[in-house]
Every structure is written in structure tokens, then in C-alpha cells.
Amino acid sequence: MLDFISKGGPILWVIMGLSVVALAIVIERLLYLRRISIDEEKLFLRIKTSLMEGHFSEALAICDQNISPFSTLFKVGIENRKQPEYLQRELLKDAASLESVNLERGLTTLGTISNISTLLGLLGTVTGTMRAFGVLGKFGAVSDPAALASGVAEALITTVGGLVVAIPVIMIYNYFVSRVNLIMTRLETQVNNLVSFISSYGGKEPDSAEEKPSKEA
Template sequence: MNELIIKIGPLFWVLSVLAVYALAVVAERILYFHRIQINTGDFLRGISKLVNAGKTDEARHEASILPEPAARVVSSVLAHAGLRREELRTVAEDSVQMEVFQIERNIRGLLVVATVSPLIGVLGTIQGLVGFYSQPGVLEGKAPTLAMSDAVYQALLS
């Protein structure tokens, strides 16, 4: 294993850091989505029953104690219950935008890792091929087979 790390070179450590970051983001997002998972349909039916019964304060309290994005949107709409329908729609849209931002947190970093990692792998391949062609005698067709295979092996590892 140590031989592989040495052959790949410093790009191995860059790729390792990117992989650890990506795994951390994926684990954090899985835990986040697991934590906020509720049955939204049942929640909205319950809130609707409370609002229809005139228990707006109780509905707002129920919505505020849940960690789910839909509950926070409902809570913000219920906090402005006295507004007109168009104004409530604006409040809901603003609240949804805030929740989308929270849901998409760290996703850009994951996108950067997904974009940069293959490029670093290609850089390692190019580095190995440059090492292959910089050996004496390669361009004249007189390079030793062992040295050629070693350089190609390094390029393939990256």
C-alpha cells in the first residue's frame, strides 16, 4: 500500500483530502435529512384541522416544535395569519427560499469536489506520461521496458 501511495505522489494526498471532505458532507446531509424526516401530509392535515377549529396559536406551536422545513414554512405563515392571501403567499415564498438554502447547504462544496477530483486524476496521469516520455531513449524507441512499464503504471494509478 505504501508503494502505491509513493508512486502516485502528492496528488494522492490531495485526492484523499477531497474524498474525506466529500464523505463528511454526504454523512452530514444524510443525518440532516434523517433528522427532519416526518410525514408531511399528516402534519399538514393536523395543522389544517387546528386552523379550521380556530386554534391558530396551538397550530403555530405545533409547527414551531418540529425540525422539518415544511413545519418552519407553516410556522412563518401562521405567525402572519392576519395578512391578506397575496401577502401570505409572499411570506411563504420567502420562507421556502430560506429553507431551500438550508437544505442545499454544503452541496456546492460537494459539487467542487466532484468537478475537481477527476481533473486531479487526469493531472496525475499526465504527470506519469510526462515521466514516461522524459526517460532517455523513449523518443528513439530504445527505452528499457521496465522503466517504460513503471511510468505507465504510475500514470494508470493516478
């Protein structure tokens, strides 16, 4: 295996280094998406029930118990329930932008690696071919088959290496992008539901009114 890698030359080592970085990003993103996975419909129903009963502290506690972009934005909405609706939407929009940064973290690097790996494979093809033709130009004939084969091997191995890294990385990158887009779409839907609900129920309590006691109290 090491002999095969060494025949690929220094460019193949760079490609392998990029594959390690890509693997680390993929593992981190999978763990992150698993950690924030949540049934947002059920979460919104629990929060909605607490708000309808006037248990605002309980609704905030529910948000704190769940680590996800949905709970983060729900909390922002609840904390600013007395603000005008246009201001609520602006605050939620800002919070959603921050969450999108977390959701997209590492994806730019992943996309770059998929492109660079292909280009590095092509570069290896060129340098390997140049080495092979250099042997032919120097001796005028194939007097050193090993040297010629070394250049051809470098060209082929780096091409394969670049494609082996680029193809799965592109597929995984597209998967992550589709997941992020889906989460952001669902997030926008639930945020609109929350703002509409707060406008109807959650923001109507008088400033001086005492919060209703929670059932758990």
C-alpha cells in the same frame, strides 16, 4: 496500500483529501435529511384541525415540535394569517428561499469535487506519462526500467483514483439533488394548501376576539 498510494504521487494525495471532504459532506447531508424527514400530510392535517377549532397557539406549538422545512413554513403562514394573501405568499416565498439554502448546503462543493477529481486524475495521467517519456528521452533507451515503471504507475494510479472518487460522488450528488427537488415541490404544494385554507378559515377571526381555549387546556 501505502506503497500503492505513494506511487500515485502528490496528485493522488490531493484526490484522497477531496474524497475525505466528500465523505464528510455525504454523512452530514444524510443525517440532515433523516432529521427533517416528516409526514407533511399528517402534519398539515394536525395544523388544519387546530386552525379550524381556532387554536392558533396550539397550531404554532405543533410547528415548533417538528423540525423540518414544512413546519418552518407552516409557522410563517400561521403567524401571518391576518395579512393579505399576496403578502402571505411573498413571506412564504422568502422563507422557502432560506430553506432551500439549508437543503442545498454542501451540494455545490460535492459537485465540484466530482469534477475536480476527474480532472486531477487526468492531470496525474499527463504528469506520469511525461515522467515516463522523460526517462526515455534522457537515456535514449529503457536503461532504467524502474524509473519508467514509476512514471507509468503514477499515470495509471491517479487516473484510477480520480475515477474511483468521481463516479460515486456524482451518483450521490444526483441523489441529493433529486431529493432536494422533491422536497421543494412538496413544500410548494403544502404551502399553497395552507394559504388557501387560511384564506378560507384561518384568517377570519376578529382581531379583538379571544382565541378559543385548546382542548388540552
